[in-house]
Amino acid sequence: MLPTSKSSPLTMSSLLAMTTDDKYCAKSEETTPPVRKRLYHIALCCIAGAIASAANAETWPTRPIKLIVPTGPGAATDIMARLIAEGVSRTLGRPMFVENMPGASGILAHETAARAARDGYTLLFTNTSGMAINPISFKRLPYDPTRDFAAVALVCSLGPQMLSVNADLPVASVTGLIAYAQANRGKLSIAFDNTAGAAAFGAKLFNKQADLGLVEVPYRSAAQATQDVASGINQVMMSSIAAANAVVQAGKVRRLAVTSGKRFPGLPDLPSLHETVPGIVMDGFFAIVAPAGTASEVIAQLNREIDRYLSGPDVEQRLLTLGLSTDGGGTPESTAQVIRKEQEQWRAFAKELNVEPQ
Incomplete structure (x- = not known):
């Protein structure tokens, strides 16, 4: 610096x-x-x-800026990153473009960004998985979430998971699901995308803390998990809001709760899970970081441009359709604080579930 x-x-x-x-x-x-x-x-x-x-x-800047995204095109993370890149390009005067690096739980994307030149021309669109879940899931990572990155801006302060059920299941609330599952112990299954990290932890915590006896069914694809719950193969699901939108709109799946500490602004009538099962709070976040050692002046300018975009008209509404919400870009310092808090929270989750890094 x-x-x-x-x-x-x-x-x-x-x-x-x-x-x-x-x-x-x-x-x-x-x-x-x-x-x-x-x-x-x-x-x-x-x-x-x-x-x-x-x-x-x-x-700076004198040439295009690369924003690395740890998912493939079309995912909510990718869509959000492209919105940011488009908005910042207009005000910064130089193009910001997205480079997708999917797979391996985002490890490749994070390693690439961590090893990039510290010149402000390579950024990373990171999330809860890459910065907080991977460190408790893997014994060895080719990047250090604490030392290898400098926080730039917080993009989304709310990106919760959602608990939902097959529409034919005779429950309409979290309390109803708990009673029904306990009366039918071992007969119901809960599906989740195991590659997403947060969904898996949310499903397991809910199953354990509410003492439900649900059969846990991990998937390698959120799309397949949602389709199997919609068809009744599995009765319960933990997923992102966006992943379940289509089957909810089709009337095949019923929303019950979100995992955030407060109710999601786009679904104000949907309760938070912790209102019934205290201790399960997963807000989720999306942030932009740079390789550690990037000039503070560059980071400050990027932060201003990102915050300006997030404060613009209609941005919040577009985010809500993706199951995300923002309070603005914050500051580099407040963004780093959010990331540290999430890391502490996920270490506690891992301890509760006796998760051993693989």
Whole structure:
């Protein structure tokens, strides 16, 4: 990061002054010890690097900016990222484009972003899975969520999971489902997309804390899980709001609750799960981060542009249709705080469920 103090900025003239000052260099080849000479050259390189970084921050951006997305095209994450890229491109004056890197629980996308140049031209559209769930699910990751990234902006502060049931199941509330499942222990199954992370944890926590005895059925695709619940193969489902929208609208699946700490703005009549089963709160988040070491001036400018877009007309309504909600971009500091809080929460979930990293 570049210095943030109010001291005079480094310039080429000040650099030259340092190189001729007795304090920074020796008088002659003969009187300069080898160690001091090496330290002098290292310091000179560091100063030159700082000046180059400062110059880059002052002129940034001069070329297109890549936004890496850890899902394939068409997913809610991808759609949201493209909305951001389109909006920021208009105000920033340079194009921001999406590069999809799906698969492997988002690991490839996060590793690629973590290893990218720290010049502000590579960003990552990250989420709960990549920053909080992967660290408790895998023994080894090729990236460190804490050290390898610098928070830029919070895109969505609410992206909960949703509990729903087949429309033919004779229940209309969470309380009704709990009573029915306990009376039919072992006869009902709950489906979830195991690759999504949050859905799996939500299903397992609900099953355990409410003592339901549901048979847990993991899927590799949210689309297949929703279709099987709609057809009655499984009776209960934990999924994102967007994943279940089509079957809900078709009248084949009934919504019961969301996992967020507060009711979802787009579905104000739908209760939060914790209103019936305290302890299950999964808000979810989406954020944009940069490789650690990206200039603070660049991060600040990106934050302003993202927040400006999120504050625009109709943006919230478009997000609600994706099962997401925003309170604006926040600040880089508040975004980092949200990520740390989510990481702590998911470590607690893993402990409760005795999850062992694989």
